[in-house]
Amino acid sequence: MHRIGIIALTIVLASSASAQTDDVAAARAVFEANINAIRQKNLDAYLSYYLHSPLLVKGGPTGFTTGYDDFAKARGPWPESIEASDIHLTELQPGYVYGTYRYRVRYAGGDEHIGISERLFVKTPDGWKIAVTGAIDSPPGTPAPPHALTGATLIDGRGGAPIANANVILRDGKIDCAGTATQCPVPEGVDVTNVSGLWITPGLIDSHVHFSQTGWADGRPDSIDVRAAHPYEIVEADLKNNPERFGKSYVCSGVTSVWDVGGYPWTLRLHERFENNTQVPHVVAAGPLLSTLDHWLNLAAERQFIVLKDAESARNGVRYLAAQHSKAVKVWFIVTKELPVEGSTPAVMAAGEEARKNKLPLIVHATGLAEAKVALRAGANVLVHSVEDLPVDQEFLDLAKKNGTIVIPTLTVIDGYLRMLRGVVDRKAPAVDDPNGCVDRGTLEKTAETATLAPSLVPADRMAARQQRTERFTRVTRANLKTLVNAGIPIATGTDAGNPLTLHGPAIYAEMEAMHVAGMTPMQVIVASTSTASRAMGLDKQVGTIERGKDADLVVVGGDPSLDVANFRKIRYVVRSGVVRNMADLHALAQPQ
Numbered sequence: 039m040h041r042i043g044i045i046a047l048t049i050v051l052a053s054s055a056s057a058q059t060d061d062v063a064a065a066r067a068v069f070e071a072n073i074n075a076i077r078q079k080n081l082d083a084y085l086s087y088y089l090h091s092p093l094l095v096k097g098g099p100t101g102f103t104t105g106y107d108d109f110a111k112a113r114g115p116w117p118e119s120i121e122a123s124d125i126h127l128t129e130l131q132p133g134y135v136y137g138t139y140r141y142r143v144r145y146a147g148g149d150e151h152i153g154i155s156e157r158l159f160v161k162t163p164d165g166w167k168i169a170v171t172g173a174i175d176s177p178p179g180t181p182a183p184p185h186a187l188t189g190a191t192l193i194d195g196r197g198g199a200p201i202a203n204a205n206v207i208l209r210d211g212k213i214d215c216a217g218t219a220t221q222c223p224v225p226e227g228v229d230v231t232n233v234s235g236l237w238i239t240p241g242l243i244d245s246h247v248h249f250s251q252t253g254w255a256d257g258r259p260d261s262i263d264v265r266a267a268h269p270y271e272i273v274e275a276d277l278k279n280n281p282e283r284f285g286k287s288y289v290c291s292g293v294t295s296v297w298d299v300g301g302y303p304w305t306l307r308l309h310e311r312f313e314n315n316t317q318v319p320h321v322v323a324a325g326p327l328l329s330t331l332d333h334w335l336n337l338a339a340e341r342q343f344i345v346l347k348d349a350e351s352a353r354n355g356v357r358y359l360a361a362q363h364s365k366a367v368k369v370w371f372i373v374t375k376e377l378p379v380e381g382s383t384p385a386v387m388a389a390g391e392e393a394r395k396n397k398l399p400l401i402v403h404a405t406g407l408a409e410a411k412v413a414l415r416a417g418a419n420v421l422v423h424s425v426e427d428l429p430v431d432q433e434f435l436d437l438a439k440k441n442g443t444i445v446i447p448t449l450t451v452i453d454g455y456l457r458m459l460r461g462v463v464d465r466k467a468p469a470v471d472d473p474n475g476c477v478d479r480g481t482l483e484k485t486a487e488t489a490t491l492a493p494s495l496v497p498a499d500r501m502a503a504r505q506q507r508t509e510r511f512t513r514v515t516r517a518n519l520k521t522l523v524n525a526g527i528p529i530a531t532g533t534d535a536g537n538p539l540t541l542h543g544p545a546i547y548a549e550m551e552a553m554h555v556a557g558m559t560p561m562q563v564i565v566a567s568t569s570t571a572s573r574a575m576g577l578d579k580q581v582g583t584i585e586r587g588k589d590a591d592l593v594v595v596g597g598d599p600s601l602d603v604a605n606f607r608k609i610r611y612v613v614r615s616g617v618v619r620n621m622a623d624l625h626a627l628a629q630p631q
């Protein structure tokens with residue numbers, strides 16, 4: 039046993055520079071070997087780097103304990119993965135070196151810890167040993183360690199030509215530099231991930247999602263009523279308690295920001311709940327919807343629909359949303375025989391007026407041309423769906439241009455309903471389009487349950503009508519998208535995730551592909567899925583492009599998305615606020631064993 043008086047350590051300032059370099063290098067070698075032993079789960083090697091002495095100090099959040107024997111006995115399980123970065127060392131006096139590194143470790147069950155670990159290294163007759171060791175998890179919101187991604191082709195989200203062989207330097211969770219290797223050299227001491235041969239784009243943005251919906255019939259019992267097996271109250275309580283599961287599916291799929299455009303009041307708290315958790319996306323939420331239809335789908339003591347009876351109720355509804363810190367006023371403009379466009383117009387106009395007074399964007403669900411024009415006259419900043427009944431006309435385009443309205447086409451949500459109904463009729467589980475294994479097990483189980491529902495739930499005439507409606511919808515909405523793009527109306531990507539089989543996370547791939555099929559170039563689809571989507575949700579100062587000062591939200595993909603947006607399916611890394619995760623990490627967090 040070596041008894042070294044580290045407590046009585048005095049710092050000698052005059053040590054020669056070269057001796058200092060030698061000591062730091064020796065300590066660094068032990069540091070790296072120590073971390074490698076953790077990586078290799080090699081207990082003997084791991085323990086060999088520590089001072090075998092009762093004086094060994096082990097620190098943590100509650101203080102420190104001493105003694106090698108207890109330290110060796112008290113070891114917990116090995117992590118499944120460990121990332122050690124930002125190793126930083128300094129010599130205190132000859133033979134004594136202090137250092138820290140930033141860790142991100144993942145244990146079984148997707149349990150990830152991020153923090154800082156420290157060591158004091160001392161020179162002994164047996165070589166350099168660790169005399170003090172400690173680790174403390176970082177509080178949420180602690181900036182990520184600096185990192186550089188080098189050698190990829192950079193697509194910055196603004197629509198310009200890609201930059202080959204680019205470097206992106208991340209610091210404090212932000213983009214510090216993005217450009218050619220000459221413009222953005224890698225600073226000394228920054229950890230590097232070489233991503234040459236790959237493509238970097240901004241993190242994708244889904245600007246139409248619903249955390250109050252599950253992705254299956256249980257969240258929308260107005261599609262197929264499964265409440266006997268899945269009581270709506272239980273389903274909704276579960277969504278409220280664990281929205282992170284969908285958040286992880288988004289980030290795993292490359293989606294680093296989402297806009298929740300309608301749901302229960304608790305969705306308004308998602309922004310603060312998610313903002314400092316890099317496993318889940320940034321969220322902006324509109325909260326409860328102002329609906330022309332008094333929809334029955336509410337909870338006993340909570341409403342997701344505020345009824346728009348008249349101008350007065352519209353103003354009251356907007357004031358309620360403003361007081362709740364809603365980030366937008368969403369109007370659900372439903373038209374039926376009993377609810378004609380003209381009947382609802384005064385209430386929708388009043389909602390628009392009151393939204394402007396409260397400086398809130400007006401966003402409207404209006405799928406018929408007539409009500410969409412009323413929405414535009416009411417000042418709609420965003421239409422969250424396509425017009426699906428008729429071709430958009432010049433009057434529509436003029437109104438949209440005047441407002442600067444952004445349109446979110448949601449081309450594929452209708453396919454999910456059709457696939458679910460067909461799964462019931464055919465007694466066959468619908469296919470799940472999840473190329474990176476990001477969808478949580480519970481959602482996969484429900485999707486499979488489709489095959490076990492009674493076919494009598496979907497009568498033949500309903501199936502035929504649905505099929506017809508889907509065909510017309512697809513034809514009209516795609517043609518309208520092309521008209522809007524040609525007219526220069528800005529388009530943002532949104533899936534309407536949460537609706538049956540439009541799954542939180544991977545639904546974005548099919549939507550982007552459908553936008554391309556409708557006539558947008560891949561680069562137009564990329565811009566719609568990044569910078570324009572960030573503008574729609576009012577987050578463009580923070581995310582949406584790869585520019586100095588923006589949040590470091592990125593995806594790294596294995597094929598050129600400016601040639602084919604289907605290459606977004608080939609995710610290699612996702613970066614959320616500077617934390618770089620590879621596919622193994624992302625999958626383990628989203629689908630824990």
Ligand SMILES: [Zn+2]
Nearest residue numbers: 246248299534
């Ligand atoms: Zn929606």
